[in-house]
Amino acid sequence: MIKNNSFIIQSSPHIKDKDSVPKIMYTVIISLLPASFASVYFFRLKAVILLFSCIAAALLTEALFLWLRKKPLSSLWDGSAIITGMLLAMTLPPSLSPDLAIIGAVVAISIGKQVFGGLGYNIFNPALVGRAFLQTAFPVAMTTWIPPALTKINTATFATPLGNLKFQDAIAQGTLTPIKSLFWGNIGGCLGETSFIALILGGFYLLYRCAINWRIPFGIFLSLVIFTGIFWLTNPEKFASPLFHILAGGLMIGAFFMATDMVTSPITLLGTWIYALGIGIVVGLIRLFGGFPEGVMYSILFMNAFVPLINRYTRPRILGERRKR
Amino acid sequence: MKLKTFPHGIHPPESKDLTAEKAIESMPPPEKVFIPLLQHFGSPAVSLVSKGDEVYLGQKIGEGKTLFSASVHSSVSGKVLAVDNYNHPGGDSIPAVTIANDGQDRIFPELKKISNPFSLNPKDIQQIVREAGVVGLGGASFPTSVKLSPPKDKPIDTIIINGCECEPMLTADYRLMLEHPEEILKGAEIIRQATEAERIIVSIEDNKLKAFNTLKKYAKNSRTEITLLKTKYPQGAEKNLIFALLRRKVPRGRLPFDVGVIVQNVGTAKAIWDAVSQGIPLYQRAITVSGSGINKPKNILVRIGTPFKNTVAFCGGLKNGVDTLIMGGPMMGLSQWSLDVPVIKGTSGILAWVSSPSPLEYTCIRCSRCIGHCPMGLVPTQLMNFVKYDNLTKAEDWGILDCVECGCCQYLCPAKIPLVHWIRLGKNKIIALKRKKSA
Numbered sequence: 045m046i047k048n049n050s051f052i053i054q055s056s057p058h059i060k061d062k063d064s065v066p067k068i069m070y071t072v073i074i075s076l077l078p079a080s081f082a083s084v085y086f087f088r089l090k091a092v093i094l095l096f097s098c099i100a101a102a103l104l105t106e107a108l109f110l111w112l113r114k115k116p117l118s119s120l121w122d123g124s125a126i127i128t129g130m131l132l133a134m135t136l137p138p139s140l141s142p143d144l145a146i147i148g149a150v151v152a153i154s155i156g157k158q159v160f161g162g163l164g165y166n167i168f169n170p171a172l173v174g175r176a177f178l179q180t181a182f183p184v185a186m187t188t189w190i191p192p193a194l195t196k197i198n199t200a201t202f203a204t205p206l207g208n209l210k211f212q213d214a215i216a217q218g219t220l221t222p223i224k225s226l227f228w229g230n231i232g233g234c235l236g237e238t239s240f241i242a243l244i245l246g247g248f249y250l251l252y253r254c255a256i257n258w259r260i261p262f263g264i265f266l267s268l269v270i271f272t273g274i275f276w277l278t279n280p281e282k283f284a285s286p287l288f289h290i291l292a293g294g295l296m297i298g299a300f301f302m303a304t305d306m307v308t309s310p311i312t313l314l315g316t317w318i319y320a321l322g323i324g325i326v327v328g329l330i331r332l333f334g335g336f337p338e339g340v341m342y343s344i345l346f347m348n349a350f351v352p353l354i355n356r357y358t359r360p361r362i363l364g365e366r367r368k369r
Numbered sequence: 370m371k372l373k374t375f376p377h378g379i380h381p382p383e384s385k386d387l388t389a390e391k392a393i394e395s396m397p398p399p400e401k402v403f404i405p406l407l408q409h410f411g412s413p414a415v416s417l418v419s420k421g422d423e424v425y426l427g428q429k430i431g432e433g434k435t436l437f438s439a440s441v442h443s444s445v446s447g448k449v450l451a452v453d454n455y456n457h458p459g460g461d462s463i464p465a466v467t468i469a470n471d472g473q474d475r476i477f478p479e480l481k482k483i484s485n486p487f488s489l490n491p492k493d494i495q496q497i498v499r500e501a502g503v504v505g506l507g508g509a510s511f512p513t514s515v516k517l518s519p520p521k522d523k524p525i526d527t528i529i530i531n532g533c534e535c536e537p538m539l540t541a542d543y544r545l546m547l548e549h550p551e552e553i554l555k556g557a558e559i560i561r562q563a564t565e566a567e568r569i570i571v572s573i574e575d576n577k578l579k580a581f582n583t584l585k586k587y588a589k590n591s592r593t594e595i596t597l598l599k600t601k602y603p604q605g606a607e608k609n610l611i612f613a614l615l616r617r618k619v620p621r622g623r624l625p626f627d628v629g630v631i632v633q634n635v636g637t638a639k640a641i642w643d644a645v646s647q648g649i650p651l652y653q654r655a656i657t658v659s660g661s662g663i664n665k666p667k668n669i670l671v672r673i674g675t676p677f678k679n680t681v682a683f684c685g686g687l688k689n690g691v692d693t694l695i696m697g698g699p700m701m702g703l704s705q706w707s708l709d710v711p712v713i714k715g716t717s718g719i720l721a722w723v724s725s726p727s728p729l730e731y732t733c734i735r736c737s738r739c740i741g742h743c744p745m746g747l748v749p750t751q752l753m754n755f756v757k758y759d760n761l762t763k764a765e766d767w768g769i770l771d772c773v774e775c776g777c778c779q780y781l782c783p784a785k786i787p788l789v790h791w792i793r794l795g796k797n798k799i800i801a802l803k804r805k806k807s808a
Contacts, residue, residue: 050692051694052704052724053704054704055787055789056699056702056703056704056774057700057776058693058700058704058720058724059382059700060728060780061780063783064731065734067783118729122731162732164732164734165732310737311735311737311740311748313741316737360740360743360746360748362621362771363608363612363746363771364620365621
């Protein structure tokens, strides 16, 4: 028999879904595993060292800031810092020295996330902030590429598929990377971006677990395909096909794992579309007409900046609300 | 065929198996009843009795004087012990009439049966329903006579009888539809007559196929339409239900009247029929006593004013360690601090369980699930921020007053933020400010 007057008072609803922030974060970590294994397969010890140093540096920086801000250290294990570390490592060239990677991770967590107030308050994707910092501070190290461990190519002239396309006139020379290599990932590039198959596996897992909004990758693909498709159809001698643009470079990892970061993407339905389509177009613009061969990082950061504005102007219509004249 | 439904919403576990196949049992009236004078939306009824009076079963003991009020009736025969403040499921202490049951159930002699209720004119029906103290039995307890008297300039064309019972765990409405289909349909017809509407639609979610088939059988030779809806929460919320069935949108801040619709719960329809045909006022109702903390979950017919203690004892008592007691459904019900509160007209269920330790609250990660599933099209996380930082004007601009507190947002929130709590706080603050301004 229980005593009277001993019941819990709380406001409704009294039942809750089982999903939680750490569960979402660990789902993302699991979804990054295929690409992590692929990177280790293609780049061996270099990949292991970069992944490990980035994750460790991210966790340590997070812990330091939580301590400074007098926040409970338990939120270190919500998974978000691990994701930032993993994602940063995957966007680094395999040849990068670990000390630079660690600097990147420290910047990612401190300037990319904690100065805004920690998880949930940052404007820009933390991993990309770290990468953008490295790209500006160490431009040479960030654009030096090595071939995957399995290929025997002259390393002196080695380039990523997109670099090859942009700077070495690959279409005219007939040296454009074949789609098959892009699909399996036996190509040059950042650690985790090379293997399409590993990334799409993780992406489908995220979609299956509803941990990302499908509209974001779909919208990015859609606008990039349309944008690059128009130029390809008008002049296939000069421009690569939309399929090449989808498979090459960091588009897959960007579309499935970075643009979909909940904190830095819009919260409204219409806003999500605007954001996704915008990323695809900016990627296309940079790749086709910009000074860099690749533009996924900058396009996501660029659209991140618009998110608060997009949210403000795309408030959903309330049931029974009249259209404004 | 594609089932009708509304956009957004959620699918919480239904958990109706505990009681769905259990027929409604009539619970013997307790020794003492505590009948609150406020059991409805509006102002309290005024007591008509005082200590020492003898009352009959069904005798009016509190008069609803204003339009938005309802009369209350004695649910037993016996002696008035007190007219004083007593516990109320709403949380506050509220004036209530305490009656000692003499066990005779002597029926109030002035209650009169009407042999042919369908010959009544709208005015009479409204009067009888008002006298019988009928309120909406779905949970909001809106005085039914008000709903039956639409303004002259707003003609009603459709009556919706709400048998969705979209709240998990509750099954009393389902049982009513199985056991009293005729009364429900007749009650619906009376509502139609009172409002001079054309159509009657009875809406049932597709997890209650048996109820659908039963009503379909009884409605075969009438114009009443029985419609199956997709099982989704909150399918039974008035504005969402109207949209699901008729694709009409009730304008913001308005009532179903404005789109020519009246929505009544199945229990209310039955109560209206009982009042009009038998002269029985609303002194008892069907409720579900369920949850993993109840020894023998049941659907019971219980007298208004029966303490929760007695209903729970009738259902085998509480299990050890029960720490959560709820009146209503798990999504919108009210937490109770004690078993010493009476069943009121708005009690649709009594639930009890042992709660799991409350999960850690995180900051909002802007996953936007609350927005994607809000049946009203609101932005709960943003409303929470406005309220948190006391930006009430902005909160009102973003539609905080349109929130029906269905709880979808908070149910889904992976950060476990008490969104509905913040929204309620904001609504109360805004309403208080408005009162101050107009005063």
